[in-house]
Amino acid sequence: MAHGPKPGFTRWLYTTNHKDIGSMYLWFSFAMFLLGGCMALVIRAELFQPGLQIVQPEFFNQMTTMHGLIMVFGAVMPAFVGLANWMIPMMIGAPDMALPRMNNWSFWILPFAFAMLASTLFMEGGAPNFGWTFYAPLSTEYAPPSVTFFIFSIHIMGASSIMGAINIVATILNMRAPGMTLMKMPLFVWTWLITAYLLIAVMPVLAGVVTMMLMDIHFGTSFFSAAGGGDPVLFQHVFWFFGHPEVYIMILPAFGIVSAIIPTFARKPLFGYSSMVYATASIAFLSFIVWAHHMFTVGMPIAGELFFMYATMLIAVPTGVKVFNWVTTMFRGSMTFETPMLFAIAFVILFTIGGFSGLMLAIAPADFQYHDTYFVVAHFHYVLVPGAIFSITAGVYYWLPKWTGHMYNETMGKVHFWLAFIGLNVTFFPMHFVGLAGMPRRIPDYALQFADFNQIASVGAFLFGAAQLVFLFNVVRTVRGGGKATDEVWENPQGLEWTVPSPAPYHTFSTPPAVR
């Protein structure tokens, strides 16, 4: 049979193996999640009471900015790429990723890029403090000097994402086992194919916009300055042309994971497979023409306002199709509720709640009241935390026995789930209230009437954080030992990954499997 991994740390440095690279992505992502989470805890601790207690406003802004950037680019995206690396070759019956060396390169760029980003915290003038959306001219003329390092770290992060995405496209289109037609691919593969296209299309635009910033800051151009004929709002258009598809980059693979888990534990095939595929594609398409819903208050002409409002509302339709399909998959199934399923169910419920608040935000005249308040913060944490993070967690529990050959501790998994579920709702639900009552986002101190809910949210945040420690403990334990997992792990799950032994051999499909 094939070779096993090389001993020592060069295994990780030089590896071309999709499983090794997938593991590195996942561990890196978790480290970033803890780092970004600690920053969130600084934010929440400061917001525990009105008045300035723990940090000064400048530092608070740096925390908010770094928290957003690290969570989005460091935690969620690499986690999905890690899962893609592990699962896509196994799901389509490929020997490895299409371009294995480039795969390693894509990964290793990330720790360096984030080291560079994090180093700005220690620079003169502090880290980026202009929000993860870095609107000009706060991020250009008025930025701390560290902005240059921020720009270049975005550049290489983008290079990593583009290479990762190209690799995934090439793998899916070129490496499927004979008989694995497109419409037989698991939904996780489908959603990742579409996500990869989104990445290839929008990461260069992000690179473009940070380049414009760099030129404005250091080379005297006038992209974002009216004095020379430019417009600060131009920044926002280009940024959100990237930024909106970006948020779907953070949710489409999640849809794929959930679409794998729910049928397994409902013991019933996924309802409406092909409509799921079309819905994903429609969401991706629509995501390119809704960007300005983040900019309803910049004073767009009314025609633009209406167009972006209608287009945004439309996204509820294909997303609804997905939700309905999941519910129908559960309907008249034969359900059990292991940890992955618990997370998947919570995903469906809480993501839908986040989607509802998204739809409310899409209504332009109402958004005039919601915009830049904690209502928005509540919205996107509902789609990101129980959305992206829960789906990743569910995926990890679901496939961990396959990866390690060991069964995780179910009780601990449930404890993790309930702690996280409750912590999360205690943290983010009250944010809807303070948002509607008028609390702006990105402020280190607030008026007295918001005090009560903020305190609840802060306590919840610490609870949610603690839950993650349970997760870490459980995963480490499972990696190191524990009950032996069967090859199938679950009861009759669908997909090629369950046809190989647990743990999956280092080289899985050296010869392509037969696909029914």
Added chain:
Amino acid sequence: MWNISGVNVGQTPVFRNSQRLLQGFAILLVTALRPKRTSICCVAGPLQCDRRKAARENNKYGDLQAMLMGLKRLFAFLFLSILTPMTFAQQAASEAVGDAVGEAERWGVNMTQGVTEVSRTTYDLHMLIFWICVVIGILVFGVMFYSMWRHRKSKGYQASQFHESTLVELAWTIVPTLILIGMAVPATKTLYDIYDTKEADLDIMITGYQWKWKYDYLGSDVSFFSNLSTPQAQIHNELPKSENYLLEVDEPLVVPVNKKVRFLITANDVIHAWWVPDLAVKKDAIPGFVNEAWTRIEEPGIYRGQCAELCGKDHGFMPVVVKAVPEDEYHSWLNERAAAAARIKELTNKTFTFDELYARGEKVYNSTCVACHQANGQGVPGAFPAIAGSKVATGPMDGHLSMVVNGSSKNPAMQAFGAQLSEVDIAAVITYQRSAFGNNMGDTVQPIDILNFKNK
């Protein structure tokens, strides 16, 4: 190089605060972990303890029955976990908030209905979408919970294998689309209304600065800045917080009721957003561009809002206060302001004593300069230089004049205050800076010198 300057541990409230936070957190943790111990049975009742054991024996993996018991515990737990922080919140907030805010205002959960027609239509729209979402949610989650209840393996339910139906797919594409159209119609109407800035009775230019607002009453000489008036001591927890903590300014915007007021909104440095929830007006203030918005306030009163776009360090400290008054009161106020502006102009030719300038300068400093250079004149290392011992403030007068009147050529944050402050105020603040914070220069500069400097 280590940027710990921003972190400021060691103030007493920190300890009290983190202590309380930890307390709340600890209680939550304990309650959360308890369900896994037998002791929770004491909360949930001994009966369930047995049932739970039975359930455990029948099923290897946690099945729904166990989960449902879990649910009951969950409710107990939820109750506790929401109640605990609430109690703490109550306690801690009461302490911090004092009697400043009435019970009624606390625990606000919804959007304000406001005091204009637009704000009310916006509110109605918001409630409409909200209820639609609630109904859809109940339906979807209802079906889901029903099948989680009925169709589970532990009840012996056999899975059926259906997995496709074009008809239902079509149905749940079309019905939501129709619902969306139903929402879009009133939304479009409201939007047209909000965008109609024509035929205003009064134009006010609003300019966002880091971190204050400037109001120009177009067609009159009245123009002034509106700064946060909450004292720093309250922000740093050295004094009890006042009722309108962070939502109070030295000079509110005064407008007449029942008149269509058009706002021309722009900014001087970075993007800000002018927002007053009660008027349902939120518009970005973008440097170099002018946005329009309007309102017609129906009831006299004081309406408070905040800057709603991240604009740097003190984004959280630039409130908006609008005072709506009856029309005649508005006119007499306007005339009074115009007269005051004229008086200030006259003062330009007056020669002041050092003490007069120093005292006035202190006021100006504390309203205009303090945000960056700080109350003790120490600035913020790395971002804003200290005035205490500053080379400029203890150097030649011309350099100091130029820095304040023309701003810095290196860093746009240090704005050209020549266009923002009156000659008198500039003279005063410079005099103040040169002698305060241990600078002890003891020299003065007169308003007329400023005027001459400007005209040079």
Added chain:
Amino acid sequence: MATESSYYVPEQSRLPIFATIGLFLTAFGAANWINGGSAYIFFAGALSMATVLWFWFAAVIRENMAGLNSVQLKRSYVWGMGWFIFSEVMFFAAFFGALYYIRTFALPWLGGEGDRGSSNMLWEGFQNTWPLMVTPEQAVSGESAKVVGPKGIIDPWHLPLLNTFLLLASSVTVHIAHVFLKKNKRQAFNLWLGITVVLGAAFLYFQIEEYMEAYKHLGLTLESGIYGTTFFMLTGFHGAHVTLGTIMLLIMLLRSVIAHHFKPDDHFGFEAASWYWHFVDVVWVGLFIFVYVLGA
């Protein structure tokens, strides 16, 4: 070596981690340099990047010559290059989009037209024209303005037109070279590829000429308001791509002349470079129309 599979997966590779270090040094060094630090880190990074790439491509070529690369694996390279070019298209799209936005929305508003026309009150006397010779700031503060518009602009019908011919011709010549390669006419291939490289270099020469003219005589610089900004950013990035493309083609030429690489039915390295070249060419046509002709 995964002999069981027809798909070649290298066992391990040191290349990526070195490439990472090179890329990191380049990026970090560039930021450090721009912020006023020394340039050494940047050059060290760029050098190591170039070295790694050299070895990387050498490895791929070696593997291919050793017959390790199956048809399927070559298809992976095809997909890879194709989608890489698409990502480049999107990069340019950001800048073309910026140009479009400025001309259709921002400038008319500043000039007093349309929904945000009241912006003109801040820039009294400013008029929306394209090319923008007088910036808004200049319209208000005249002499003392920091951002001053250009005195003149590049006439599209001189150097740019010539460059258009050069690039279009080079697209044809590279295609002819490809045809000869497929027919195994080595000499002709080298000749036509050589012509392409010369055309690319000539294009760059004239572009530098044009830039010198702009900077020295026309007052058209990166800093001359939004016209200079969009002009130089679009043409400059394109120029950088032409440079890269020319280097790629030159390397292909050298590979063919010196090392006798490429077979009539197996020459993806050359094909990739030529696709890239066609892409650069298409972008130029866009530039010629939207920046030069419609900008004059």
